[in-house]
Amino acid sequence: MATVIKTFYKNQDLLYKLLLIAVCSVLIVYFLPKSGKFQYDFQKGFPWANENLYADEDFAILKSEETLAQEREEIRSQAFLYFDYDEKVMQDAIARYEDSFSGVFKDSLVTNVSKSRLKDFGRDLLKDIYATGIAKEKPTFDASRLVYLKKGSEVTQVNLGQIYEADDVSSELQRRLNQSPYASYKNLFLQVFYDSIEPNVVYNATFTENAITAELSQVSPTRGVVTKGSRIIARGELVEGEALQKMISLKAKYETQNFSDSRYNWIVVGYVVLVVLALVMLLLFIRNYRIKVYENNTQVTFILFNILLMVLLTTAVVKFNPAYVYAVPLCILPLIIKAFFDARLGLFTHVITILLLGFIVPDSFEYFFLQVIAGIVTILSTQELYKRANLFISVGQITLIYIIAYFAFNSIHQGGVENLAWENLGLFVLAGLATLFVQPLIYIYEKIFGLVSDVSLLELSDTNSKLLKQLADKAPGTFHHSLNVANLSEAAANEIGANAMLVRVGALYHDIGKMNNPTDFTENQATGINVHDDLSPKESARIIIDHVIDGIEIARKNNLPDRVIDFIRTHHGTSTVHYFYMKEKAVNEDAVITDFQYPGPLPFSKETAILMMADSVEAASKSLKNPTSILIDSFVEKIVKKQMDDGQYLNADITFKEIQQVKKILKKKLVNIYHLRVEYPE
Template sequence: MLQSLRNLLNRFSFAVLSAAVLVLAAVLAFAVMLGSVRDETYDIRLFQLANETIRAPKTVEDPVKTEEERERAASEITPVYDFDEEAAKNRSALVTSIFDFAIEAKGDPKPDDKEAVSNAPAKQLVILKDKLSHLGDKEASFSLDDDMLNGLIKADKKDLEAARDAVSAIVKRAMEQPVRENELAEAKAETERLIGKAPIPGSLADAAAAIGRESIIANDTPDEVKTEERISQAKASVEPTRILQGQVIVQEGQIIDREVYRQLELAGLLNEQSSSRPAAGLALFTGLIFWFIYRHFKRVEQPDRVKKKWLSIVLVIYFLVLIAMRLMAGLEKDFDMTIAYAFPTALVPLLVRLLADRKLALIMTVLVAVTGGLVLHEGYSSVINMEFALYMLFGGLAGYYLIQEDGRRSSILATSLGVSVVNGVYILFHMLMLSSQLEVHELAVYMAAALASGLLSGALTIGTMPFFESLFGILSDMRLVELSNPNHPLLKKILTETPGTYHHSVMVANLSDAACEAIGANGLLARVGSYYHDIGKTVRPAFFIENQMNGVNPHDSLPPEKSRDIIVAHASDGAAILKEHKMPEELVDIARQHHGTSLLKFFFVKAKETQPGVPEDSYRYPGPKPQTREIAVISIADSCEAAVRSMKAPTPEKIENLVWAIIRDKMNDGQFDECDLSFKELKQVGAVICTTLNGIFHNRIEYPE
């Protein structure tokens, strides 16, 4: 069934398949995570008893309370008053002018003009009224009746001058103090009282008191503009009143009055207030997650077959982890973050790194950390719990950087312990940054969770690796290490049945591993593939020269076409044996392709001696040519090791000439046309193989008998 599914997927290009699969995956992830962001609502009625304690799921502003606080702050602002410092001088001058007008109006009538003397008061009164009308102070002129004005006209000049000086001084002193509108009546009464005590003739007392009283005005008036500015500043300085996240709105058994109901409504906790905004936000979040995955795969330079496999691995791991998070979050209604800290933070980077690609492991570390912050959070924490997201991120990065390339179980165990240490360091940082008192038992619980997180990361990685390797046909570093064990049945078969081939394979493995490491290819794959590349020779061991111990070569008695068939068959026989034992496809390809379509020159030349017209293609391996850099390197190493071994008294110069001759021959024969091995890399491969062969076949001292 799995093979049928793989065949179906292989019919589509990666671009089409990845877009369709990622859209479907985003929809499924949205459905799984929806419960983590959907607000809980309650069926509540006014004036009923609360069945449970209800807390605010998020921080919201209370506009009613905020406005009340602003109005209270505004009411506490005292009005700004503007004191007129010139008012005392001006009002004193006004008093002086009134009395001076009276003195001027009296004048000096001629003594011989009796008629003029008898009519003087009437005229003087008219003159005085006229002068007063030009003062521009209507209040003073209208406040003095004719009796008071006649009193001023009839008074002696000295009395007028004395009254003038006294009233002017009293008014000036009164107006030098701030007088507000609500204090005006009191100020006028006080001025009138002081004038009554002044040495003013009785005939002028009423007029003087009236003039003094009407001269007092409000000189400390409200500044509406500045007052309004202060009120605006006071309102602006009031912080909005908020219902805080996690704040208790109503206790169990409490009556839900109008104020509590209003707060519940404001927090969106009523059934009829169900909002689609969290779902819309989650849709955007999920879209971002899978867009980043899509963009990463778009930049990956690998064959579509490899990218399809990696994408499948990433999605399966992501959903397994996501489902585990949701199950953990649902362990109890009010989620306890202590449980969350035991989550295996490094599981995803370890699995993706060992099963797929290092760069892919890094991006998945970040994306899973963000997802964990969204899914694994307390009921009243933020939308994304940043503390836990950082915990996941640091633990994941620790696993990413600590895991060794070989992927051995011992390495994974050491990595898991390192992850536990990093988790513990982060928890210490978090605890020390909190202002609350750090309890020893609380710290111990969190440290135990950190240790469990690291150990679970390693244990689950080791436990699930065989599942992924079987499901996706993956050849991981861990699997390669297992296959390199000399106790493996097939390696034992090579060793016991074809010891010469076994030694040759070990030598080729050393050469291939070193050469692949030099060009950035998978040296471990090349090493393990070299161990098994000639396993087909176990079918007819004696027909291969390295296994001929008695000096008898059966090919000497066989026609060249029969020898050809036996030699060529070892590639297909090896692939068949490996397939029969369900070995990884990569090793099967190495066994089938390590000779490519190269020519069996020895038997071709031998055949031409009896059949001059024999076609060259009939003495070539069936191929295919090497499809990967690792297989191409093994092909070179295989030919070079066999050729150098057959040399008599090899020297560095002979070895170098032979190696480069083999590489040129294979290149001219087109054996590297179907793999991405560059000329620069071929030079590096040749140099490494020469160095390694010189170390193996160096001259030795001849010891005396």
């Protein structure tokens, strides 16, 4: 039992990572579609690369979306319109006509014609107008469109143009009266009609739409059948037209069939294996190439959390509407990973995430191509994320790449850009704009996971910050030294491609421990009094060495990030306070060198190694009486060689070539600092 506990404790980091992968895999698979995955991958307009494909069983050929849309539109354009005809309104209108006729057609106004004949003529004209009905307003369809007039339980079929619109009744009455033998009585008739006529027909939009819906439901989604054993597509044949519809039909049949419990379980097992495989590959990449990230469980959790977040976000969008999948700002992922780690890890994580999303999104090849290209552009275009202009430029480039690639794919599929879906371009622009959310997201992640991005480093590099102002007030010499070291380190980091912002911040804070006892260090001894003259070499060495421990305590008290504290811990490595050691050895042959050594650890990165070189060189340069280019050259070489001989850079991932480049920059900068000029003969 004790052995098991010991083994568990020894491997707890690995077990945590495996548990993390298991949890992420379960969550991802849970949200994946559980239908079977079609075994063939095909793209419209591309040749069929596999062997001839034959049908294993009969299956129906689905109609294309264009064909179905055309059929639906034809049904809508030819469907009957339904109007409700109110006979009571007509009867009331005739009654009002008869009541007002006598009052308008007075005996003094009617001559040469029987009054009853005039009344009968007007009544017949009114009935004729009401025969097909009068509508207050009609829907805007063709006049020849067939209409059903519903008069109680009776239905009459007429054309839409036969139904009068209220605004047109006046002109129709005038036309008929002008053509009648009673044209001289037109104004009297119109007066009676205006007082009598009211609309009696209403368009029944609900009944019409229900009838259309019923007809649409009868539209068959298929046309014809592919019989068992017949060829679906031949090798080398272009996937378009009839062949494309057959492939789409076969894929739909496979993915919508009902699986037995056993087959469903195998599908889930397959998904789990593939997802776990992808996440394990990412973990192996981190272990082999980013060992510091691998050893930090918080950082590993952060990376997998972002992958999971993107998968869940994309899944939600696809379930809502697959057409909106390109509105998901997937390029936020490589930006965030690059902001906290580096570009290579950002791109690898991005590719793994896209591979997982291939199970979810439609047209997975196009999606993969677009997102990988966009991710590469994101990594290449955003060099300094803390500069807002760079982020806007990157967003513009990402959007442009999306649009260009979309144009290309549309040209391949459609043979032109006539049928370009312009709304997709809007989705690309939306995804680009949503990428700007990376800035507040970085801030949130810094607070949740305790990570440090270049944006935070930029804030820490402000010399007006509280801690640096304290350093300038209490230890002005140390502050000036730190500024010089920061400038040297930043230039060297830029030369070898290291994180210049990180090493600059580390240099600014590396000696803050000297604030506790500033006059114990020569750069702050303005009066010329050296306290070490009255101390033993061992005591003096202990005071000097303790500034590292004091610096770490001050940094933690002021909530400096661990990445910055690492520079405080490592800027002297395990080197020796040589001056006091030799002074002690002069009076005590048995002097123990470990009493005069810094506790370490050794520098473990390019940035911490650069700071060690720059700090040692800058501090020692103050001892040069009459510096010359040759003297500075040999002086830098001597200091760095001593550090290399002591093994100070063994744990740092810095090459010998890069060390040579750093030395070259340090020499150049020191020459500039001391303003060395060529000496001219008198």
